[in-house]
Amino acid sequence: MNILAFESSCDETAAAVVQRENERFSVLSNVVASQIDIHKLYGGVVPEIAGRAHIEAVSRITYEALEAAKITLSDVDLIAVTAQPGLIGALLVAVNFAKSLAVANGIPFVAVDHIKGHIAASYLLAQTPKPPFLGLAASGGHTALYRVSTFTDYAVIGTTRDDAIGESFDKIGRLLGIPYPAGAGFDALAEEGFIQATGDKENFYRLYKKSAAYKDSEMRLPSPALKDGSFDFSFSGLKTAAINYLHRKEEKKEEIDRALFAARYTYEAVEAVAMQADAALSANPGTALAVAGGVAANSHLRRRLAEIANKHGVTLYVPEIRYCGDNAAMIAAQGYYEYAAGNRADAALNASAIDSIN
Numbered sequence: 001m002n003i004l005a006f007e008s009s010c011d012e013t014a015a016a017v018v019q020r021e022n023e024r025f026s027v028l029s030n031v032v033a034s035q036i037d038i039h040k041l042y043g044g045v046v047p048e049i050a051g052r053a054h055i056e057a058v059s060r061i062t063y064e065a066l067e068a069a070k071i072t073l074s075d076v077d078l079i080a081v082t083a084q085p086g087l088i089g090a091l092l093v094a095v096n097f098a099k100s101l102a103v104a105n106g107i108p109f110v111a112v113d114h115i116k117g118h119i120a121a122s123y124l125l126a127q128t129p130k131p132p133f134l135g136l137a138a139s140g141g142h143t144a145l146y147r148v149s150t151f152t153d154y155a156v157i158g159t160t161r162d163d164a165i166g167e168s169f170d171k172i173g174r175l176l177g178i179p180y181p182a183g184a185g186f187d188a189l190a191e192e193g194f195i196q197a198t199g200d201k202e203n204f205y206r207l208y209k210k211s212a213a214y215k216d217s218e219m220r221l222p223s224p225a226l227k228d229g230s231f232d233f234s235f236s237g238l239k240t241a242a243i244n245y246l247h248r249k250e251e252k253k254e255e256i257d258r259a260l261f262a263a264r265y266t267y268e269a270v271e272a273v274a275m276q277a278d279a280a281l282s283a284n285p286g287t288a289l290a291v292a293g294g295v296a297a298n299s300h301l302r303r304r305l306a307e308i309a310n311k312h313g314v315t316l317y318v319p320e321i322r323y324c325g326d327n328a329a330m331i332a333a334q335g336y337y338e339y340a341a342g343n344r345a346d347a348a349l350n351a352s353a354i355d356s357i358n
């Protein structure tokens with residue numbers, strides 16, 4: 001079956017065609033129109049501008065996706081669209097577009113939760129996770145652990161009580177002069193810092209804790225992993241401590257070592273996620289872990305989670321980098337399972353800013 005999927009929850013307008021055959025997915029096309037260049041001017045996403053840019057792009061990228069997949073609308077068996085969570089004015093664009101297309105052409109359609117979509121990026125791998133497994137979403141809006149009991153049934157087992165990890169990289173990155181979105185630049189700058197701190201180009205992350213840079217108490221930052229027996233996070237303390245450090249240095253007119261600081265910040269953020277993933281795997285022995293979301297592209301996090309999964313003797317599923325950030329191929333994969341579970345949307349479908357998983 002051919003699935004045409006749409007995604008417009010934040011700052012990427014995306015359309016993709018994914019084929020499901022012989023119990024496997026093949027991505028026939030995956031078009032992502034990024035609005036980064038527009039939002040860069042403001043240092044973050046401006047919701048009103050995002051909505052308008054989605055409207056401008058959605059029809060064009062649909063033609064592109066169908067053309068690249070070498071199919072026409074009459075070959076489409078299912079339409080899938082992200083309906084929540086996200087920016088409401090942004091979500092509504094793809095929801096209304098997909099709905100009109102489906103209703104006008106008599107094509108079945110399904111609503112997809114954005115986070116379930118992110119986790120579904122691992123269903124596009126050669127080896128895919130099969131429920132039950134643990135899902136870890138690390139993105140601009142989410143930092144959460146889920147028990148995935150079927151392809152459509154999710155329960156939150158840990159989440160952030162304030163900021164998300166990606167959002168925190170973007171905010172602190174901005175103060176370090178890294179253009180929006182700061183994630184990838186932060187990742188590279190931190191690597192420079194780890195190497196500078198340890199003098200080792202390979203085992204820098206593992207050796208970092210023993211380095212003089214890590215012992216520098218002026219740069220000390222709090223861990224975002226809560227130690228109350230929950231699997232929860234709080235990134236606001238880490239963010240505030242980082243802002244205070246940068247302000248203090250500025251007031252004293254002292255130079256900041258950006259790379260060393262990015263390394264320290266990354267270390268605390270990554271270790272917190274690793275610690276909670278480790279605890280969740282201990283509480284759910286023998287369960288595989290699937291990581292997803294824009295921050296799943298982080299090289300340090302990927303490396304660290306591989307170690308944790310290895311320690312527990314379970315498989316770690318990590319999407320290809322191109323399917324970590326927002327895209328519609330992942331929405332198509334989840335859309336297939338929503339359809340298989342008998343879920344259907346109709347003309348009454350609406351978008352919602354809030355999470356559907358709790």
Ligand code: KG4
Binds near residue numbers: 138141167169186187
């Ligand atoms: O999943 P996503 O594309 O959008 C949301 O659903 O939020 O995630 C975007 C986030 C941004 O905060 C971006 O800075 C972050 O993912 N990101 C990264 C990396 N690449 C993207 N964060 C850390 N390291 C990266 N390599």
Ligand code: ZN
Binds near residue numbers: 139293326
């Ligand atoms: Zn996302």
